Amino acid sequence: MKVFFCECGNLVHFENVGCVACGRALAFVPEKREMVAVESAGAARLCRNGQDWGACNWLVAAGDDNPFCIACRLNQIVPPLADDSARAGWIEIERAKRRLVYSLLEIGLPLISKADDPERGLAFAFLQRENPQEAVVTGHADGVITLDVAEADDPIREEVRKSLGETYRTLLGHLRHEVGHYFWNLFFAADEQARRLFRDVFGDETRDYEQALQHHYNDGPPADWQGRFVSAYASSHPWEDWAETFAHYLHMRDTTETAHAFGLTVAARDPSGRRVREVSVKPTDIRSFDGLMRAFPPLTLAINALNRSMGVRDAYPFVLGGPAVTKMRFVHGMAVEAARKKSTNHEGGSR
Numbered sequence: 001m002k003v004f005f006c007e008c009g010n011l012v013h014f015e016n017v018g019c020v021a022c023g024r025a026l027a028f029v030p031e032k033r034e035m036v037a038v039e040s041a042g043a044a045r046l047c048r049n050g051q052d053w054g055a056c057n058w059l060v061a062a063g064d065d066n067p068f069c070i071a072c073r074l075n076q077i078v079p080p081l082a083d084d085s086a087r088a089g090w091i092e093i094e095r096a097k098r099r100l101v102y103s104l105l106e107i108g109l110p111l112i113s114k115a116d117d118p119e120r121g122l123a124f125a126f127l128q129r130e131n132p133q134e135a136v137v138t139g140h141a142d143g144v145i146t147l148d149v150a151e152a153d154d155p156i157r158e159e160v161r162k163s164l165g166e167t168y169r170t171l172l173g174h175l176r177h178e179v180g181h182y183f184w185n186l187f188f189a190a191d192e193q194a195r196r197l198f199r200d201v202f203g204d205e206t207r208d209y210e211q212a213l214q215h216h217y218n219d220g221p222p223a224d225w226q227g228r229f230v231s232a233y234a235s236s237h238p239w240e241d242w243a244e245t246f247a248h249y250l251h252m253r254d255t256t257e258t259a260h261a262f263g264l265t266v267a268a269r270d271p272s273g274r275r276v277r278e279v280s281v282k283p284t285d286i287r288s289f290d291g292l293m294r295a296f297p298p299l300t301l302a303i304n305a306l307n308r309s310m311g312v313r314d315a316y317p318f319v320l321g322g323p324a325v326t327k328m329r330f331v332h333g334m335a336v337e338a339a340r341k342k343s344t345n346h347e348g349g350s351r
Contacts (some may be wrong), residue, residue, distance in 0.1 A: 180246030
């Protein structure tokens, strides 16, 4: 993610609603991916979820009649907001969702609301448990991404992570994974030629999905999964392999973009103080897959080491083997091509 600044020059975060240095109210302009002072926003206005619930800091463009920003208008279902616990969980999920939407906008991927296109659009359903002991099943179906609001509660999410034997489980990771399923449908469902290319890399997605998941949960991943997949869950079925790989691609892009924005250089030193390995993150690293693969592994080594110094788990507890990198390169190629088509269609429609 980029680095943002207030008009006074103070560095501010993506989630900030005000500048601690000068006191200006701040809001995010999604079309430009910039933070601005609300007083300078002109006819643009704060999203209804920001006005009513303090849950969003994005602006709605001048002339847009929709009361919600382009991220919040993707919501199909939200929990009962009069419930303090449900509202708090929803606000946490919205923060993660806005980071996801930022990534999709920055890459240039299609961002279509299901309200505008019921067949090809994207929507989110954030559901509260009717019974505290019965979790809502997180998943994707026909463009709708469902998430249990209870996942915003750290202890509950940690309990689920342990029960499933996962090394990593976050709200943002959930959303990146499930949106990967959405883009699989968008890229491949109606294109047999694209599916053949997919099978060459990920395997036959026509094999029974439910049976494959049951086998995974009963018997676990294959012994050699770490050499072939980004995660154990990715080994369960080609659809899950794609979704996990897509999520990791977004992890990679966003981490590298943030590192570049802060001007980070990773330089390991031996006991004598001599630099034995140095990697500076360049702007081209964000756009080029080879650049990403040059910059990302050293970054994760440094980030994980910093986390261990703070006594917390590794931020990126994964090792990317050759086959996993090949799959991620395929995801990158599909994303770049989809962004190119979107740009071409937009330019053609604007003439």
